[in-house]
Amino acid sequence: MKRVIQTLAALAGGGAFVAVSVVAFGLYNVSAREGHMWGVTWLMHTTFKQSVKLRAPGPEAVPDDLDAPDRVKLGALHFKTACAFCHALPGQSQSPTAQAMEPTPPHVSTITDWTPGEMFWIIDEGVKMTGMPHWPAKERDDEVWSVVAYLNALPDAQAQLALAGEGSGRATCAQCHGDEGKSGNSYIPRLDLLTPGQIAEALRQYRGGTRPSGIMKEAAAPLNDSQIASLAQKFGSPKAPQLQGAALAEDNSPGAELAQSGTGDVPACTSCHGPGRQADAPIAPLLAGQGRDYLAGQLKLWREGYRGGGERAKLMTKAAQDLSDADIDMLADWFSGLGAR
Template structure:
């Protein structure tokens, strides 16, 4: 008997298979529990597909220079708080609970070397579907992703002592009413002295206005200010703790002392004063103190404002700093940041 395959029969057969598939899914007979795992061929196919997809989209979407080795402390602090529990770290095993996921998160201290730099950047920024790997929490902060990519790249060759040095600022201080872990989430990056552990991407908090620090923390929590690192660090910090932390760092010797001991407002490239900055960014003003702040951090903030697609000049109330930043020529940002940071120096 010869069965002739016609277009009509092929369509009917495909529809029948589709109906059977839907009935099977509706029945609940398929196990989706993590404990059941995957068949070997399923596991191979999913990983093969994922690797092919990462390779393709990393080539299309990732920058050719995805590493920033100058911000390892902030990346390490975020890794300790958000990633270590699943992926482990030098001298720290992954959580046994998280290793019961399907698929289990890879130990990056052993497996990060299997990926190219651009592939690591793409995975960290976009995550991976159907796994526990999330996308970066701040989609508009590729600078944070670059720092994390550089940190993950170093993990296979990093010792436990080196990891500890990056994630701990030394002897921790004490702050009445604030849990040690909450304070540590701040000082591990900002330092026990509030000066940012000599990292260009971490701002000086010591001597900064307490009101400004509280406002900044609230903006990070609400998402008005974008940073996956800060949003994670402040995720469980309540308003009372924010106030205590702001008072704690504000009282340290730092920016306020520098600003009040300097007499001149700083000069622009033509030798003229910078009233647009100094009129607002001074001790006692609502805007943050900038004298003594790190030039690299100030320049990065200006560039982020320039790149913000959500800024609308006609918005009420207007986003003043974004409007100002977008009017600064790109090739003058670094010079302006250095000048403002050094403002008041004799």
């Protein structure tokens, strides 16, 4: 038994010496041109797959609206501008630079081998030693699910394939928000309903990270103050739009009643966001006609304390903290259905 123990100790010591020598003297060739030694690729990829399977959320975590066309389009637009450099677009080849990486990033057509939960984990957390980054905003699971929605829709979503394949990979505001700020996508805010000041403030918050968003930080990070001011003037409305007619007083729907009911600590939604707000009300975005899913998503971020940014962030967090999912749905349905001029 003593000899066995001595032999095992000697083997362990020899192994440790070899490992230290490999590290200390640079014996392992890390050149991407040479690739890995035999067995290392299998070992690392198997470790990667099993790690993802162990940690990925299950089917119960997948949003019910994962196949919503607007959500798929939002994911497609972001994939085109932020992910396609490495993974390419459907029907296109990867760039020579991407093909020279070790390991080579998988082509978009093969990413669909994963379940939605596994894709979410990979996009959200990133993968060490592969060049795959984590999502820039930890708080924004909703954005990650939009990219998953696009990948999950492949290869059958022909409209989304065409959308993602159009034009260059360079991001422009109009690609998502529309030429005049009317996005037409329920998950993307209408900028024509905001003032230039509100747009400029939001872009500065995205750029500085005080308002978390992996999608918008990608767009805002390279902008200087002059560019932000120019974009705000281009897409914003100098005079905030107002609701047509006077039907508000006659609306007894649950959404209307909830929007017009405040508490001792929190004013009613309409007192700041309209319609029918007073002239001396705080300058806040008017919500009539805004995208339904965008409104619901923002209210959930406020409720969870993730929204951030703005002078009245604490007030909005307090206003939303007791809202149930059903309450949020009612408010989003009501405000988005009002329409604005």
